Amino acid sequence: GENVEQHPSTLSVQEGDSAVIKCTYSDSASNYFPWYKQELGKGPQLIIDIRSNVGEKKDQRIAVTLNKTAKHFSLHITETQPEDSAVYFCAASKGGSYIPTFGRGTSLIVHP
């Protein structure tokens, strides 16, 4: 089955810096790669996703890049703000699958 590795487990940055979280996946048939943000005391919420027919997707300060050859994808957050502090999860899945495979999460801390 699919295996998703996520790094780092903890990331600490200063406000205004950029943050990058990386995930690798094992199943070359995977074609859907969402990123979820979990704020303290809440459930995860989708912030951005990418499908395998594109290499990059942006939404204001966040972007996701996908390298199908190397089987890795990354979340980029620019101009970080304290409200970006949260746990971020990546996931990977393929068409027809019932269960997404999640990474173990990255705790992002943005210091004012």
Place this chain on the structure above:
Amino acid sequence: NAGVTQTPKFRVLKTGQSMTLLCAQDMNHEYMYWYRQDPGMGLRLIHYSVGEGTTAKGEVPDGYNVSRLKKQNFLLGLESAAPSQTSVYFCASSYSGANTEAFFGQGTRLTVV
């Protein structure tokens, strides 16, 4: 527009007690999931359902049972709670399986003493 609602939000159980966690979604989603979240372990799938009347085991099903009698509801039961089941439980739903966005509830924090 409630999305996914979990009941209760907090609960303390004594070892050996039973309880049921309720998940309700109002988005007409076919797929529903129960996860547990423990420090450093990410989200681990307990059970899932691909439609009304169906259920299947996930990664960590032991000690839990589920039922999906109505499409909008997915119940998670603990027959005899153990301290190892102390965790935060999340329910999620999606329109058509893993290739679409998952919507999560707010979580249930369960402590077994």
